[in-house]
Amino acid sequence: MQFDFVVVGGGTAGCCLASRLHSLLPQSSVALLERGPDETGNPLVTNPLAAAQLPETDLVINYKTSPQSKLNNRQITNYAGRLLSGSSAANYGAWIRAPATDYDHWAQRVGNPRWAYKELLPFFRRTESHYDANGNAEQHGFHGPIHTTSGRSYPLRESVYEAFLQAGFRDIPDLNAGDALGVAPWTENWKDGSRQHSSKVFDLSGVEIFTGAVVARLLVNDDRVVTGVALTDGRQIQAKREVIISCGAHKTPQLLMLSGIGPKEELEQHGIRQVVESPAVGTNHFDHLALHQAWKLKHPERGLALGSPAFNDPAYMLGYPVEWIATDAVPSHLLEPALIEDAGAQSGIDPKAHPNLVPSCAHLALLFAYAPLNLSGDYNVPLDGSHVSSGALLYKPTSRGRITLSSADPNAEPVVDPHYYSTQADRQMLRAGVRRIGQIMETAAARGIIEGETTPRGMPSLTSSASDQDIDARIKDYSEVWHHSAGTAAMGKNIQDSVVDAELKVHGLKHLRVVDASVFPEPISATPQATVYAIAEVAAVLISRSE
Secondary structure, eight states: OOEEEEEEESSSSHHHHHHHHHHTTTTSSSSEEHHHHHHTTTTTHOGGGGGGHHHGGTTTEEEEEBBBGGGHHHHHHHHEETTTGGGGGGGGOOOOOOOOHHHHHHHHTTTTTGGGGHHHHHHHHHHOOOOOOOTTTTTBBSSSSSSSSOOOOOOTTHHHHHHHHHHOOOOSTTSSSSOEEEEEEEEOOOOOTOOOHHHHHHHTTTTTESSSOOEEEEEEOOSSSSSEEETTTSSSEEEEEEEEEOOOOHHHHHHHHOOOTTTTHHHTTTOOSSEOOOOTOOOOOOOOEEEEEEEEEGGGGOOOOOOOOOOOOOOSSSOOEEEEEEEEOOHHHHHHHHHHHHHHHOOOOOOTTTHHHHHHHHOOEEEESSSOSOOTTTTTOOOOOEEEEEEEEEEOOOOBBBEEOOOEEEEOOOOOEOTTTHHHHHHHHHHHHHHHHHHHHHHHHHHTTTEEEEEEEEEOOOOOOOOOHHHHHHHHHOOOOOOOOBOOOOOOOSSOOBBOTTSSSBBBSEEEEOGGGGOOSOOOSOOOOHHHHHHHHHHHHHHHOOO
């Protein structure tokens, strides 16, 4: 079989890219290969409140990390979608862009203004239909395939909002307009209570879709031109123009290494012949670590949270039970010494040299859910309407891990070792986030609705003055991630410290690109979904213009 373009991975980016390629180059043939099945109409996929059940099915890959030494040797689960639409069919639907400064630093780091916020804006707009028809047309699109939603009203709406304001957060009407420090309405991409995953919203009618297609390796000739892919069932699919890998931050580096593209020592360990020495493949892994806490309500009989019979407005079931999200910065006088300590430097660092020291950097996300969500281990709180929960999320980790091979078998899962919480900077930032939650819960507005924290057995409540030791103990035992793995085929200027260039082309090879979250050069202060779609939109234009 032969096609002009072969897209490997029918996930968030892959479906968008395949659709846009066919639209921009209608005379070209496009193949989309997906390891998993097509479950477009599965109620577990379409229903917002069923998202939490998906990890119990084979539609989600449950990667277990290596034991994490800074988290009491726990193995932390990393989820990723294993179906057509990928993680866009399994996530919680958050629709968040990072602050403009994140993308501007990205552009500076890779040496190309294409990735600056101003240049990316047309691609963000192209993807979305903004929920507010009177919204800022410079910042938002109104005719894209993905409809955003916001403003669903819950009983605790004003109390939670007032608690954020009393804790010192400024109001931001629109989190997705380049300025993110403050409290803003939660925005998501559920439409009328149904998931808008990538294979549903992007037109794939002109694309040849292969589900259940497991790629064993890339086909590379002696001139280092990628000519197609070999499947585990023996079939080969040829690409006359390009192969594009969109397998996600875990599987993309695995496929590159299985194809002989990666660090020499790693390939030799598994008997794989090296095609290109690319030492950065699989390195630079990062994710968003978070601590969630449960809070007992004073008047659960009023129907204030999920699980209460009185929490029964049908609108409550149309999305994730969250109304507000706040982003916060950790003071530089706390963060800069930690960064210096991690670097082993004695003479200080240039504040402009580290993206986490940019004045407008958003290090943390803080939110409240009207249900006891994302609690881990033996931290068991009933889903009966008596509790809400908070989350302190580390947006800007400096810890870096890596993806390596477990074997040369393409059906085996890779080894995931994120090195969570391994830097002093990460510890300072997440501790600050937990204390910030404490400050919010100590406001008059919060005290009016919250009786107190329900803690894991034997652990003290975490207040705004909690000790480092108490916070670290809780994080080591009960932190989880938001499943935002990225960075493992990072964009950059050279093959020594990156995998792709600013046009998403893989260093050292021809006719091969990577288009997914693995190309993020560094963490962004956002959930990745909206940015991944923008990358796919950019890639389609780049590829079409190169023809």
